[in-house]
Amino acid sequence: MSRLILASASPQRKTLLSGLGLRFEIIPSRIEEDDHPEADPRIRAQNLARLKALDVHALHRDATVIGCDTLVVASDGTLLEKPKDDADARRMLMLQSGKTSLVHSAVCVVDASGNTHEGLSTSSVTFKKLSTKEIDWWIESGLWKDRSGGFQIDGLGQLMIQSITGDWTGIVGLPVFLLGELLEKAGYRIQ
Amino acid sequence: MSRLILASASPQRKTLLSGLGLRFEIIPSRIEEDDHPEADPRIRAQNLARLKALDVHALHRDATVIGCDTLVVASDGTLLEKPKDDADARRMLMLQSGKTSLVHSAVCVVDASGNTHEGLSTSSVTFKKLSTKEIDWWIESGLWKDRSGGFQIDGLGQLMIQSITGDWTGIVGLPVFLLGELLEKAGYRIQ
Numbered sequence: 001m002s003r004l005i006l007a008s009a010s011p012q013r014k015t016l017l018s019g020l021g022l023r024f025e026i027i028p029s030r031i032e033e034d035d036h037p038e039a040d041p042r043i044r045a046q047n048l049a050r051l052k053a054l055d056v057h058a059l060h061r062d063a064t065v066i067g068c069d070t071l072v073v074a075s076d077g078t079l080l081e082k083p084k085d086d087a088d089a090r091r092m093l094m095l096q097s098g099k100t101s102l103v104h105s106a107v108c109v110v111d112a113s114g115n116t117h118e119g120l121s122t123s124s125v126t127f128k129k130l131s132t133k134e135i136d137w138w139i140e141s142g143l144w145k146d147r148s149g150g151f152q153i154d155g156l157g158q159l160m161i162q163s164i165t166g167d168w169t170g171i172v173g174l175p176v177f178l179l180g181e182l183l184e185k186a187g188y189r190i191q
Numbered sequence: 192m193s194r195l196i197l198a199s200a201s202p203q204r205k206t207l208l209s210g211l212g213l214r215f216e217i218i219p220s221r222i223e224e225d226d227h228p229e230a231d232p233r234i235r236a237q238n239l240a241r242l243k244a245l246d247v248h249a250l251h252r253d254a255t256v257i258g259c260d261t262l263v264v265a266s267d268g269t270l271l272e273k274p275k276d277d278a279d280a281r282r283m284l285m286l287q288s289g290k291t292s293l294v295h296s297a298v299c300v301v302d303a304s305g306n307t308h309e310g311l312s313t314s315s316v317t318f319k320k321l322s323t324k325e326i327d328w329w330i331e332s333g334l335w336k337d338r339s340g341g342f343q344i345d346g347l348g349q350l351m352i353q354s355i356t357g358d359w360t361g362i363v364g365l366p367v368f369l370l371g372e373l374l375e376k377a378g379y380r381i382q
Contacts, residue, residue, distance in 0.1 A: 019346040103226065128368070155210040158360055159371040163314075168359035169349055177319070180350040189282075190350065 002112040003063035004188065007056040010146075011070060011153070013174040020176065020190060029055040033081075041071045041079055042120055045077065045106035050116060057110040064188050066106045070173045072149030075099040076167040080149040086139050092150035093138060093160075098129035100148060105170035107179050119182060121175030123154065123166025130160060193303040194254035198247040203336075203345070204259060204365040211367065212382055220246040222256065224272075232262045232270055232310055236297035241307060248301040255379050258299045261364045263340030266290040271340040277330050284329060284351075287356035289320035292340060293365065296361035298370050302377040310373055312366030314357025316344065321351060339364075 005023040023125035038044040046069075050093055054069025072080040074095045077131035089104060103125060108118040128134075143157060144150040153161050153171050169176040183190060195215040197208055208215060229235040237260075244258025263271040265286045274280035294316060295318035299309040319325075334348060335341040344352050344362050360367040374381055 019349070021347060062345055153359070156212060156381075158210070158367040160356075161358070163357050164359065165356040166354050167349075167352070168344070168355065176349040177353055190347075 002188070003060065005056055005060055005063045005065045007052045007065055007067045008173075010173050012172045015153070016169050016172060016174045016176055017066070017179075019175045020180075022190065023116050024066075025063075027056050027060065029053075031055050033069070039173060041073050042106075042122070043106050044116060045069045045071045045104045045122055046108070049074070049106035050118060053108040053110045053116070057114065062112055064112055064183070064186055065110045066174075066179065066183075067110070068106065068174055070103060070105045070148055070170070073102045073104070074149075075101060082146055082148055083144050083150045083152040089144040089150040090139055092134060093130060093135050093144075096125075096127045096151070097135070097150065100126045103149070103166075103171045105167075105173065105175045105177060105178075107182055109179070109182040109186045109188075111188070115186070117185040119168050119178045121178045123164055123168070123169035123170050125149075125151070125164050125171060126162045128160050128162050134160065193379070194251065196245045196247055196251055196254045196256045198256055198293055199364075200257045201364050203363045207363060207365045207367055208257070208362050208370075213285075213381065215257075216254075218247050220244075220250065222246050224260070232264050233295050233297075236260045236262045236295045236308060237299070237311055238322065240297035240299040240334045241309060244299040244301045244307070248305065252305070253303055255303055255374070255377055256301045257365075257370065258301070259365055261294060261296045261361070264295070265340075266292060273335070273337055273339055274335050274341045280335040280341040281326060281330055282286075283322060284326050287316075287318045287340065287342070288326070289318060291315050291317045294340070294357075294362045296358075296364065296366045296369075298366060298368070298373055300373040300377045300379075303377070306377070308373040308376040310369045312358050312361035312369045313360070314355055314361050315357050316342070316362060317353045318342070319351050319353050325351065368376075
């Protein structure tokens with residue numbers, strides 16, 4: 001079995017991949033997300049996942065590399081990235097309160113031969129109608145930091161999420177079902 | 192704030208409740224699930240959650256007690272409990288392969304005054320069409336043990352689950368969104 005590399009520094013992705021019992025290394029890519037402002041978030045996520053995987057694979061050609069990118073789109077079409085500060089996080093929460101956002105999670109697996117295997121997992125997240133007090137509490141918690149859309153569906157953030165459809169791991173940042181299929185196509189055996 | 196007790200020995204429930212940052216004790220109830228064969232799984236789950244919470248509350252009247260019960264129903268209406276052995280787990284997987292099961296997760300919170308606050312969180316789980324090889328692998332993993340319906344949506348089990356609708360934590364066994372609402376009604380402050 002070739003080396004397996006996760007091209008992401010996200011602790012949530014590390015936890016999910018560890019849950020599969022695989023041995024892997026973490027080598028974040030050098031791709032700047034802001035350099036890729038494609039209009040369609042699905043295409044943008046897929047492009048970023050591929051660029052991240054290829055960037056790391058170029059330096060580690062003997063390895064199977066996993067690249068991922070997750071984008072959140074509010075119900076009015078606004079693309080929600082990671083909040084810059086308290087005010088930005090508050091704006092994102094108010095926009096999503098009582099509504100349903102889409103989460104596009106793209107994965108690209110580059111195998112040791114340099115072939116790419118990719119796919120997109122789209123899920124929806126329906127938020128509780130949040131009171132000002134609840135939003136204040138969430139902003140003060142600081143748990144919105146480094147989270148696309150300013151929310152999380154694990155831990156305390158779950159108190160704001162009424163329901164989801166899709167793969168919950170995709171919302172966290174690494175859609176495990178899709179990843180399993182792509183690793184299989186790449187000849188990397190999990191099962 | 193009164194003492195908080197989780198009336199369940201499930202490690203998955205412990206992990207989810209810990210994720211809310213609450214201090215709590217674990218005191219499993221003495222309720223035998225087999226003694227409650229009500230026909231409607233939703234009523235059965237709700238009755239069991241209430242009985243478990245009240246059983247523990249009777250011994251700890253100063254505490255707020257959380258009781259929960261989770262039942263899985265296959266698409267043909269078969270109630271799926273925890274598999275008894277390999278053959279039972281295989282039967283459950285084959286029944287659910289390529290289909291959608293319902294997961295009913297009931298919660299009952301008994302407050303320090305003895306009042307009950309309860310609700311039901313129902314989610315659906317759609318399975319991949321599983322090959323014999325995949326089922327063999329899952330049975331051999333032993334990860335189906337102590338899991339209603341013989342599957343899990345965390346860890347390796349996620350490779351078999353194509354999508355869900357609802358609250359993923361309810362499928363794991365403790366629907367956190369519902370729990371948050373019930374604790375609030377019970378006067379127990381999280382936020």
